[in-house]
Amino acid sequence: MSKNKNILQDTFGRDHTYLRISLIECCNLRCTYCMPEEGVQLSPKSHIMTYEEIYDIAKIFVKHGVNKIRLTGGEPLVRKDFKVVLEKLATLPVELSITSNAVIIDRFIDVLKTNNVKNINVSLDSLNREKFKHITRRAEFDKVYNNILLLVKEGFNVKVNTVLINGFNDNEIIDFINFTKEHPISVRFIEFMPFDGNKWDMSKMVSYAEVMNYVENSFSKEDIIRLADAPNDTSKNYKIKGYKGSFAIISSVTNPFCDSCNRLRLTANGQLKNCLFSSTESDLLTLLRAGRPIEPAIEKAVKVKLKMRGGMDSLKKLEKPELHTKNRSMITIGG
Template sequence: MTHNKNILQDSHGRDHAYLRISLIERCNLRCSYCMPEEGVPLSPKSHLMTYEEIYEIAKTFVKHGVTKIRLTGGEPLIRKDIPVILGKLATLPVELSITSNAVIIDKFMDVLKVNGVKKINISLDSLDREKFKHITRRDQFDIVYKNLLLLVEKDFHVKVNVVLMKGFNDNEIIDFINLTENLPISVRFIEFMPFDGNKWDMGKMVSYAEVMEYVNASFSKVQIERLQDAANDTSKNYKILGYKGSFAIISSVTNPFCDSCNRLRLTANGQLKNCLFSSTESDLLTTLREGKPIEPIIQKAVLAKLKIRGGMDTLEKLQEPKLHTNNRTMITIGG
């Protein structure tokens, strides 16, 4: 193996410049597609990365070509040292962003601004208070919606992530799109994906094609504008003519975007996942704590990345429970 080879390039020629770091496995909501109702066994605190370890690992990735870091969880803002983590990562030459459920984000507006965080993804699966309560098992809709408006007012670039589930919130697709009429946000409809404990089945999924059926039934062809997708984009982007915002569909199940994938994931307990769907992990934290270089482990993990969805390259394989129950629950991977 040559030493000058880019350690973040996989065997399919994909370069990985985007690292998603989960800061915590805990959350202040209990979304059913993310966490089983009975909860999940959490890693002991001593097994989680400290802020120094997060910084050291991130610094190594940046040295080898990572230009974008997104902080996730659980809910990253419930981690008590989040201001310190943001401050450390802000010293690196990266675009820093965060994914949050927005329940307590109003308390962090200043610390996000001061550390250059401009892009915020908000998870919001229903605009109906009772449905929100049902799916999150918490009655927090009003505060989340208020904080969404506050983020827009404070000039953050806001994306709203909506996991679609048939018979639950698919009748809200147009309501969400109409939210973009007066708000400069991007609403992103996400196909329901299989993870351990979330009772996934193909019948619950609302596909890209089905979302577009709703759109085409509500708007005329001349109103629906197909936008140019950014390089390495996971979503197919659209806009309704005259609306301030836009909407997009993330079709990980029916139209995977694996060919241009540039993402790696680091779990809160320091495991590197080369793909969201992969059931294998590489332990960076133990090696770091032993004072050994983590580059060889990173390179091996990246080279082992499979071409499509952790090897589930057909819908038939995706529907085979044993192929995705070896994976973590979504909350312990990081959104």
């Protein structure tokens, strides 16, 4: 390991200050773009990080400059010791946030507040009850919708993540934007991305340009306000004049944000992924359990990070299934 050097800086000068930790590979929904129809091979329970191991690994990342941690899954709230994990991580000097499908989040309002979690991302891909059931394979729309409103009422900063799929929910783009008229939330339209088992192809994707075409055909030009993007932001942010909330587009495929990427991912079974699109992983958990230092492995993983999308630096490469089916299914990576 290099001395007196930032081990979280890659060869392109990107400092990685944001760690996303997946707590569990299980979920109480079965979203088609996230989990293959036939399911996934889950890691044995003994291979999943304990709350002590999550804390020990997180503490090392924080020591080297991480100042933001997001908890993901699967669905992180179905982990039985979620409260313990959160309480441990809350002792670190970081901003804690969570991504959830919100099916059971109403049970955790108090523990989230107690541990200073203010920012919550909720996955919701349709405002139509039947389409929600189709894409999630579960009839939980009312619970999720009402819990989004509850989170807003309780004072959380809520972002709604909507994966757009051509011919399925692209006709709801304006409905989602109008949802922000009376509710101070941010709806984020996410381009459909390729992962193992989700049957991705370019024809299913709704691009940044196509989203904006819907917007510009529905609202007057002077009412579409371009907002300032935060440093290292993955999204291009907008709002409609007079609306309480906002909307954004995450264009990972057609207009990626790799140049300013500051994110690393730790899977529930202790593997470090330096890019969501990368098929390579670094085993931190085995090293930790063997009592060996994990910093050299972290530094090596960061230093070999490629400039764009795990090496898929063109749309032509993305269209080759052999390049993205080697990656995990999304549910086992962490959102």
